[in-house]
Amino acid sequence: MPVPEGIVPGVQTGENLMKLLKYAQENGFAYPAVNCISSSSVNACLEAAKVAGSPIILQVSQGGAAMYAGKSLNNKDQSASIKGAIAFAMHARLMAEQYGVVAIVHSDHCAAKLRPWFDGMLDADEKYFAAHGEPLFSSHMLDLSEEPIAENIETSAEYLKRMAPMNCLLEIELGITGGEEDGVDNTGVDNASLYSQPEDIMLAYETFTPISPYFTIAASFGNVHGVYKPGNVSLSPEILGAAQKYVAEKIGAPEGSKPVFFVFHGGSGSDKAKIDEALGHGVIKMNIDTDTQWAYWNGLKEYEAANHDYLQGQIGNPDGADKPNKKKYDPRAWIRACEGSMVARLQECYTDLKSLGKQ
Numbered sequence: 001m002p003v004p005e006g007i008v009p010g011v012q013t014g015e016n017l018m019k020l021l022k023y024a025q026e027n028g029f030a031y032p033a034v035n036c037i038s039s040s041s042v043n044a045c046l047e048a049a050k051v052a053g054s055p056i057i058l059q060v061s062q063g064g065a066a067m068y069a070g071k072s073l074n075n076k077d078q079s080a081s082i083k084g085a086i087a088f089a090m091h092a093r094l095m096a097e098q099y100g101v102v103a104i105v106h107s108d109h110c111a112a113k114l115r116p117w118f119d120g121m122l123d124a125d126e127k128y129f130a131a132h133g134e135p136l137f138s139s140h141m142l143d144l145s146e147e148p149i150a151e152n153i154e155t156s157a158e159y160l161k162r163m164a165p166m167n168c169l170l171e172i173e174l175g176i177t178g179g180e181e182d183g184v185d186n187t188g189v190d191n192a193s194l195y196s197q198p199e200d201i202m203l204a205y206e207t208f209t210p211i212s213p214y215f216t217i218a219a220s221f222g223n224v225h226g227v228y229k230p231g232n233v234s235l236s237p238e239i240l241g242a243a244q245k246y247v248a249e250k251i252g253a254p255e256g257s258k259p260v261f262f263v264f265h266g267g268s269g270s271d272k273a274k275i276d277e278a279l280g281h282g283v284i285k286m287n288i289d290t291d292t293q294w295a296y297w298n299g300l301k302e303y304e305a306a307n308h309d310y311l312q313g314q315i316g317n318p319d320g321a322d323k324p325n326k327k328k329y330d331p332r333a334w335i336r337a338c339e340g341s342m343v344a345r346l347q348e349c350y351t352d353l354k355s356l357g358k359q
């Protein structure tokens with residue numbers, strides 16, 4: 001199935017971004033959103049998208065952006081995370097075209113205390129918009145789910161006002177994603193806050209809609225970051241279905257319509273049947289990080305196991321005491337193994353999200 005008309009490979013923003021989201025929702029599939037921390041992980045994602053023949057969402061967290069910039073840098077006032085995120089977006093823009101892939105460039109969770117990072121990225125978007133007529137990033141997530149819900153929505157609306165002239169999309173979080181990610185530990189939170197209420201989703205919808213249609217909601221339906229023993233996570237995607245129905249009724253939309261674009265956080269390790277169910281309730285983006293972290297590492301683990309005897313010194317291996325091992329320890333060899341493993345894992349993700357061959 002081809003992508004909607006008018007969309008050519010490269011990073012998509014504004015109207016084209018909206019077309020892609022609607023296309024996914026109408027056809028009951030979602031795009032994988034993969035956390036990147038280096039040019040290597042961006043390239044692996046683009047390669048995965050090319051193999052799958054489908055668009056991809058590349059995203060960077062605040063910690064991932066600091067890594068992109070180089071961990072030794074001082075991150076005072078988020079300056080390293082801002083520059084790292086910009087470098088990530090620029091790299092993604094150049095390379096998405098080169099790979100011939102339709103891509104969306106996004107920033108992940110930004111809690112209240114990290115707002116200077118968010119502000120810095122919006123500054124970069126505005127500067128890019130002035131020069132090119134579109135924002136640098138397709139979208140950003142502002143995660144004020146630790147704040148009271150009214151404050152979360154009110155502050156998010158202020159940001160959406162700033163983003164609206166650029167048609168830059170805002171993702172917010174309602175309720176709390178359990179587990180731990182990027183240094184935010186929600187492993188001990190009360191169970192009730194792991195499930196969003198339809199009234200809260202409606203409040204966000206009616207507050208944002210007059211400002212801009214460019215928003216998505218990461219609602220909580222028992223999802224957690226990280227991978228845990230089976231049985232420890234109880235996903236209830238029907239919560240999303242109930243919220244769609246509630247909002248549709250309130251706004252007088254036809255029965256069965258899905259007014260809200262939902263985002264599924266904590267996709268790693270999730271029950272495949274629950275993922276499938278979530279797609280039916282209007283989820284258009286699923287975040288995957290932990291499983292691709294494992295895949296990247298596992299590529300190295302297997303490489304080392306297969307080449308162990310050639311990786312113990314610069315010279316000397318089973319073929320002879322004077323044989324050089326340069327070709328084996330060259331980072332191009334083992335980083336490539338990591339990338340290949342991540343590419344393979346993402347094919348499984350595309351299959352789960354029913355988005356193979358959507359470009």
Ligand SMILES: [Zn+2]
Pocket residue numbers: 109177181225265266287
């Ligand atoms: Zn998340």
